[in-house]
Amino acid sequence: MLRTLTILTAILVTPIWAQDELPDAAGKAETVRVCTGCHGAEMFSTSHKTADDWDRTITTMTEKGLAISDADYATVLDYLSKNLAPMPAKVNVNKAASADLVRVLGITAAQADAIVAYRVKNGDFKDVDGVKKVAGVDAAAIDAKKDRIVF
Ligand code: HEC
Incomplete structure (x- = not known):
């Protein structure tokens, strides 16, 4: 029952909000407080600068009217710079953290976690086909981004 609920929640919640979610890291609370008074976080959560x-x-x-203290300015700038940085063009599937696989390949966190778990258990990937065969990974999504994968 709990399992069914968890799966249901994941299905219901993930597609709707995943894109607008700000990364969990130091400074997120301040950024939400300072930056969502006039528009939602989706105004900037998918930017990379x-x-x-x-x-x-x-x-x-x-x-445009934002009033911000010096302390908040520093915190928010640090948060945005670190967590919404320009996307690297390529990612090493044998070394990258799960979050970077999500960012560069546009796959879900669950798929990225599956790739990391697979490589920990079975050793380095040698080619794109190996990545596509990982259980739970969307092979078509990997194919679409294969030029961004290095080994
Ligand atoms: C006082 C109101 C206000 C606050 C607070 C505010 N914004 Fe905005 N923001 C606006 C308005 C108005 C627009 C233009 C909206 C539009 O184009 O529909 C905008 C647009 C944007 C855009 C898209 C246009 C652009 O210039 O790139 C981004 C990105 C953005 N805001 C980021 C932020 C961030 C980051 C913060 C926190 C530091 C923030 N906003 C806080 C009023 C605000």
Whole structure:
């Protein structure tokens, strides 16, 4: 019963909010407090920018009426710069953390975790076909991003 509920919750919740979710890390609470007064987090949660560009974004928001303390400015800028940084073009499937597999390949966290678990158990991947064969991984999604995978 608990299992069924967990699966149901995952099905219901994941597709709707996954894209708009801000990464869990230090500074998230402050960022949500400071940045979601006028629009939702989805306004920026899928952006990937350099620290300079995030700095400019915050400045633009102050021009739109955002009032922010110096302490919050530093925290929010740090959070955005670290967690919504420009996406690396490629990812090493034998070394990357699960979160980077999600970011670069656009797969779900569950699929990325399956890739990491597989490699821990079976050793390094040698080719894209090996990645596609991992149970639970969407082979078509991997194929679509195969130019971004290195070994
Ligand atoms: C005082 C209100 C206000 C606050 C607070 C606010 N914004 Fe905005 N933001 C706006 C408005 C107004 C727009 C333009 C909305 C539109 O185009 O529909 C906007 C648009 C944006 C955009 C898209 C346009 C662009 O310039 O790239 C991003 C990204 C953004 N905000 C990020 C942030 C971040 C990050 C924070 C927190 C530091 C924040 N906003 C806080 C008012 C605000």
